Amino acid sequence: MKPLEGLLVLDFSQFLAGPSAALRLGDLGARVIKVERPGSGELNRQLSIKNRMVDGDSMLFHTINRGKESYAANLKDSEDLESVKRLIKQADVLIENFRPGTMEKLGLGYEAVKELNDSIVYASVTGYGGNGPWKDKPGQDLLIQSLSGLAWLNGNAEQPPVPFGLAVADMFAGAHLAQGILACLVRRGRFGQGGRVEVSLLESALDLQFEVLTTHLNDGGELPQRSAVNNAHAYLGAPYGIYETAGGGYIALAMGSVIRLGELLECEALAAYQDPKSWFTDRDDIKRILVSHMRTRTTAEWLAALEPADYWCADVLTWERLFAHEGFQTLGMVQQIGRPDGTGRLRTTRCPIRINGERLFDDRAAPKVGEHNAALEQQFQLRNAIPEQGPNGGDGNRDGA
Incomplete structure (x- = not known):
């Protein structure tokens, strides 16, 4: 049994940070349902890397959304919104990474969701936090690397700032979000209390630099000096x-x-x-x-x-x-995923966590848009249903984590 089996996660997020947190919860056993717009689905479906597409969706989408189910709903349509609210009443975790204020406009902000399900863990990712002069800026990884000082630390002294070769701000924010969710689930299991988890790409990028930032803050404000030769760490001496x-x-x-x-x-x-x-x-x-x-x-x-x-x-x-190295092959980090009908097949990495010595694999591919609508509507009575009244006026939620 995986640690999070029996937990229901609703993934309203898109692109990388939020979906990567939901992916990790799914790897650990949770049931993850993507709530996305009908037709085109989540925007990441069209964000291709090297123009590689799988069954009409980007390979990146498949990588970050494997093992999930898809429920297509127009959140601006009253009937669809009511169906989603019924689903929320039965969920353990909700993840969203829209710009600040978007979920509130849809009637799905934290306070509104808490009225529906007071034990839910509500998790949000933003680019720069919910307030301040940057709150409405695009929360994109390269922009975050540039603003946070990460790019400025890279490269040799005479070079311009050099960004990382991957979306590090997104990935760390997703990891931090998953950590916060798990912490709130533990608290809920002990005290029956849900909660709200908030992370931002900028704060995650700053936390990633805690070692060098702490050195700077306690070194009289002296700035780190990148080596002019083979720089790798601005605060470490030769031969690094x-x-x-x-x-x-x-x-x-x-x-x-x-x-x-x-x-x-x-x-x-x-x-x-x-x-x-x-x-x-x-x-x-x-x-x-x-x-x-x-x-x-x-x-x-x-x-x-x-x-x-x-x-x-x-x-x-x-x-x-x-x-080709035995050291890599021993890890078994690559897994094959696909759908029962043979579509969506590709090789990708597995979850890096082991539980009781067991590696965690999940061979289910990412879903098609709305692929699970019929099954979910039947299972959770999302359409024309009379909700069963729980102790707080909503559907009876499961206790604890």
Whole structure:
């Protein structure tokens, strides 16, 4: 039994942050129903990556919405809205990531939903929080990286700001949202009390930088200085970085003694830096020595010298080499998903969490728009139903988490 089996999650969200939180809850056993507009469905269905589509929907949509069901409803239509409200009365979690005020205009803000179901956990993602001068700005990942300082930290000193190669703000916000939801579910299980969880992409991007921001806030306001050579962390000294080796390979060198590194690499020039303070103050000079020296041998030769001495280092793998490596294959991170009719088939990653030593797989593909309307309306009596009165005037909700 998965930990969240028996819980019902309504996913009103779109794109990445909200749906990724719902995906994780689904991986942990919850039943997740996407509530999306009829016809075109959630906007992410059309957001293609490299123009790859699967059954008319973007591959990204399939990746982030596997294992979910779809209920198509026009929230501006009174009959559809009443059906959704009946569904809400029986739900444990509601997730939304519309711009601030949108759910309130639809009559589905937190206070209205709480009247329908006072034990529900209501979870929201915004770009910049619910108030302030940025609250109505588009909550898009690249914009968040730029405003939060993340892009400014990346790249060498003489380079312009460099964004991450993936949507890190979205993914971390989704993870934070899932954490908050689980915390409220635990509280509900103990005390019978629901709650509201709110995260923003900006706050998640700032939290991601807690290490360097804390250093800055307690260092007299001095700003971090990116290394001019192979920058990898603005507050760490040499040799921290990635270096090219002979034959076109690369090797990553993490924290460690520069003196010991010089001995292992047979690089006499590093012996001049005996004082550990110089490993930061003379960081770029040390790295320039390493840039030249590391190109004299292959990555495999350097690893053979460093790994037996337990010096922190690693090969820099392409995905092709990673997938072929036994270390990756042992993890079993790739799973095949699809629908019973044979559509929606693709390979994607599994949930990275293990429970009692068991890996969590889910081979169900993302749903088609409204694919489960008939079944859900029948099961939950969403159309022309007389709701069963629970203790708070709504449908009888399950107790606890």
